[in-house]
Amino acid sequence: MSPPLHLLPLLLLLSSFPVLTTPSPTYPKFLGRFSHRKPTQTNSNSNFYSYETRYYTQQLDHFSFIGDTLGGDSYFQQRYLLGSTDKWARPGAPIFFYCGNEGDIVWFAENTGFVWEIAPRFNALVVFAEHRYYGESMPYGSKEAAYSGAKSLAYLTSAQALADYATLIVDLKRNMSSEDSPVVLFGGSYAGMLAAWMRLKYPHIAIGALASSAPILQFDDIVSADTFYDIVSNDFKRESESCFNSVKKSWDVLEAEGNDQNGLAKLTKTFRICHTLNNTGDLINWIDSAYSYLGMVDYPYPSNFLMPLPANPIKEVCRHIDDNSDGKTLAERIYAGVNVYYNYTGNYTCFDLDDDPHGMNGWQWQACTEMIMPLASNPETSMFPPYDFSFADRDYECRMTYNVSIRPHWITTEFGGHNISTVLEKFGSNIIFSNGLLDPWSGGGVLKNISDSIIALVAPLGAHHIDLRPSTDEDPDWLVNFREAEINIIKGWLSDYYHAIGASRSVLSDRSEHTGVSSR
Numbered sequence: 001m002s003p004p005l006h007l008l009p010l011l012l013l014l015s016s017f018p019v020l021t022t023p024s025p026t027y028p029k030f031l032g033r034f035s036h037r038k039p040t041q042t043n044s045n046s047n048f049y050s051y052e053t054r055y056y057t058q059q060l061d062h063f064s065f066i067g068d069t070l071g072g073d074s075y076f077q078q079r080y081l082l083g084s085t086d087k088w089a090r091p092g093a094p095i096f097f098y099c100g101n102e103g104d105i106v107w108f109a110e111n112t113g114f115v116w117e118i119a120p121r122f123n124a125l126v127v128f129a130e131h132r133y134y135g136e137s138m139p140y141g142s143k144e145a146a147y148s149g150a151k152s153l154a155y156l157t158s159a160q161a162l163a164d165y166a167t168l169i170v171d172l173k174r175n176m177s178s179e180d181s182p183v184v185l186f187g188g189s190y191a192g193m194l195a196a197w198m199r200l201k202y203p204h205i206a207i208g209a210l211a212s213s214a215p216i217l218q219f220d221d222i223v224s225a226d227t228f229y230d231i232v233s234n235d236f237k238r239e240s241e242s243c244f245n246s247v248k249k250s251w252d253v254l255e256a257e258g259n260d261q262n263g264l265a266k267l268t269k270t271f272r273i274c275h276t277l278n279n280t281g282d283l284i285n286w287i288d289s290a291y292s293y294l295g296m297v298d299y300p301y302p303s304n305f306l307m308p309l310p311a312n313p314i315k316e317v318c319r320h321i322d323d324n325s326d327g328k329t330l331a332e333r334i335y336a337g338v339n340v341y342y343n344y345t346g347n348y349t350c351f352d353l354d355d356d357p358h359g360m361n362g363w364q365w366q367a368c369t370e371m372i373m374p375l376a377s378n379p380e381t382s383m384f385p386p387y388d389f390s391f392a393d394r395d396y397e398c399r400m401t402y403n404v405s406i407r408p409h410w411i412t413t414e415f416g417g418h419n420i421s422t423v424l425e426k427f428g429s430n431i432i433f434s435n436g437l438l439d440p441w442s443g444g445g446v447l448k449n450i451s452d453s454i455i456a457l458v459a460p461l462g463a464h465h466i467d468l469r470p471s472t473d474e475d476p477d478w479l480v481n482f483r484e485a486e487i488n489i490i491k492g493w494l495s496d497y498y499h500a501i502g503a504s505r506s507v508l509s510d511r512s513e514h515t516g517v518s519s520r
Contacts (some may be wrong), residue, residue: 049109049116051081053124056171058132060139060155062163075138076132077196081109083119085176092180094124094494095173097206099165099194102363105130105137108191111305113470115186118487122494125181129168131161131191133362145241153365158198159414162198166205171369182497185209185489187261188465189441197415199431200424208430208493210486212465218373218444219411222418225376225389227443232295235314235438243318243337248383252335254287255280271335274350284354287334288384290341295440296464301474308345310373311474316340316392368398372408373444421450429453430493432486436462455483 058078060066066074095117101108109116109128119126128139133146133156140146147153173179183206187195192214199209217223219359257263268277277283293306294314301311310316319493320336328336342351363371372394379386395406416423424431433446434457441464446456459466459482467483 004353005227020205049113050084051098051109051128053079054082055079056168058137058164059167062160062167073140076137076141076215078132078168079105079130079136080104080168081128082115085125086123087120087123089123090176090181091178093178094122095178095181095183096122096126097165097169097183097185098126098128099185099191099198100129100131100134100137100161101187101189102134102366102470104130104135104520106135108188110419111470112186112188112468113180114468114486116482117471118490121487124184126171127169129165132156133365145360147365150404153402156362156365157370158194158197158366158411165194166202169205176355180501181209184211184288184493186468188468189214192465196431196433200415200428203429207497208467208490210432212434212436212437212468213436213441213445215373215441215444216373216415217417217420217446218415218432218441220409221374222412222420223444225374226378226381228292228375228440229377229382229384231438231440231443232292233271233381235295235298235440236318236383237293239312240313240318240322243321243383244383246333248332250287250330251385253330253332253424255286258283267331270331271338272348272350274352282353285386286351290338291384292342292440295438298438298463299466299469300461300476300479301472303469305469307341309341312491313344321344327418334353334515355485361367368394368402368404368406370407370410370414372406372411420446421448425451431455432457432489434462434467434482434486435459435465436464438462439464451487455489457482486488488501 018228055077057075057110060074060076096119097107098112098115105128112128115126118124132139132154138146139147140152140154145152152294169183173181173183185195185198185206185208187193187209189212192211195209196211196214196216199206217477218228233244236247254267258267258277260266264277264280267273267280267283268275271283271286273283294317297303297306297309297313299309302472305311317337317340320340321333321334324333342348367373372391374389374391377384377387391406391408394408398404398406412418429451431454433455434445435442435445436459438461441456446454447458448456450456457467459478461478466479467486471480471483
């Protein structure tokens with residue numbers, strides 16, 4: 001049995017596929033279909049995150065010479081956020097460039113405080129570039145036109161996005177008369193994958209990359225397809241084995257309740273769904289999603305990335321699921337648990353299962369073409385319903401949706417992945433792969449050093465790209481030290497670069513004040 005495509009690392013689909021009437025886990029997204037927090041439409045998150053919104057006239061297709069044959073559609077306006085140049089020590093000071101994810105770039109800029117906070121330490125210019133087909137960076141003039149079908153979506157690929165970033169960087173440096181400025185790439189999750197791949201594909205453009213929570217090995221059969229759901233399950237078992245067992249049992253219970261007379265109406269009421277459920281599959285996908293995202297954002301402090309959440313949110317979820325006082329049914333306890341994720345603030349009276357506030361549904365296309373990341377659920381080790389991944393099923397679903405066939409091996413052909421240690425030890429350099437082992441995507445990450453300059457930093461208690469998030473007073477010592485290690489590695493890259501080009505003086509500053517990074 002094949003799950004719907006609305007949950008692969010960002011796949012946003014539910015109603016486009018046949019209704020599922022039996023529990024089946026859906027592919028987890030990097031970000032949340034059911035997240036409600038929207039990016040604020042301002043030009044700055046704080047006085048520290050000061051930037052100007054700009055647009056760059058970008059080529060639609062970097063790999064052919066169609067020229068103006070598409071008329072005005074041959075180009076589109078790519079949005080990017082340019083940090084303050086007041087402290088940028090031109091010419092030659094560094095540029096910290098964030099490779100945009102599959103969503104609104106303002107949202108990611110506001111949640112990537114590490115880049116903003118360390119830039120003053122290096123007198124660096126900060127740039128956040130938006131990924132094509134997301135946010136405001138829409139080809140064909142509008143989202144409706146860009147997403148109208150396979151023909152218009154054909155240019156939504158990772159290779160085209162990397163070429164966007166490369167041409168933007170070259171043009172930006174030229175226009176700012178700073179061709180000698182070294183570029184350091186940053187990215188978390190899908191953007192972390194892009195940062196690593198860009199360093200490998202465009203080593204003359206960027207001197208190094210910090211790839212946080214980047215599952216570049218989650219392709220083909222490089223890692224076990226069970227890893228994602230096993231890690232989420234272990235995150236829950238780590239907090240409470242009874243919570244793990246209750247979740248594991250709940251899928252059959254919910255399915256049985258949904259099959260009872262008036263069962264769907266009862267479940268709609270229990271889980272506060274805005275519109276009456278048509279099947280249990282939609283509800284199960286919604287619950288499944290919450291657990292997957294909780295595994296990603298199980299931060300040790302309160303956060304507001306995907307949703308407003310308390311510190312150690314899985315612990316809080318399990319506290320509710322384990323509370324069987326007052327004769328609560330299992331369904332009621334499961335609702336109380338997922339309500340921590342979806343409604344911790346108590347602001348919502350009901351839940352819309354078709355919500356997509358961050359404009360990420362372009363991932364549905366990407367997950368039907370090149371981003372084929374096998375995920376499965378093993379009934380022996382996972383608390384999720386059992387599921388075996390099938391390339392054939394995925395291909396069928398994508399042909400039904402877009403009339404395109406998947407290219408399951410294209411990413412490893414384009415960027416590599418097999419025998420990665422042997423390959424990159426000889427042909428790669430200057431990449432930090434950072435991962436937290438609570439993050440389910442860490443199973444597809446690089447967890448061991450490959451060489452002296454391709455470094456794996458691993459945090460046993462870290463969640464999804466926690467190192468890139470803004471620093472807080474609640475940061476544990478291990479996180480402070482983790483970030484400082486990254487800073488020192490980046491400083492080494494820059495020192496090597498300036499030495500190599502014979503710079504007469506370093507533009508680096510050892511100033512630590514105003515960096516926002518604690519020096520405990």
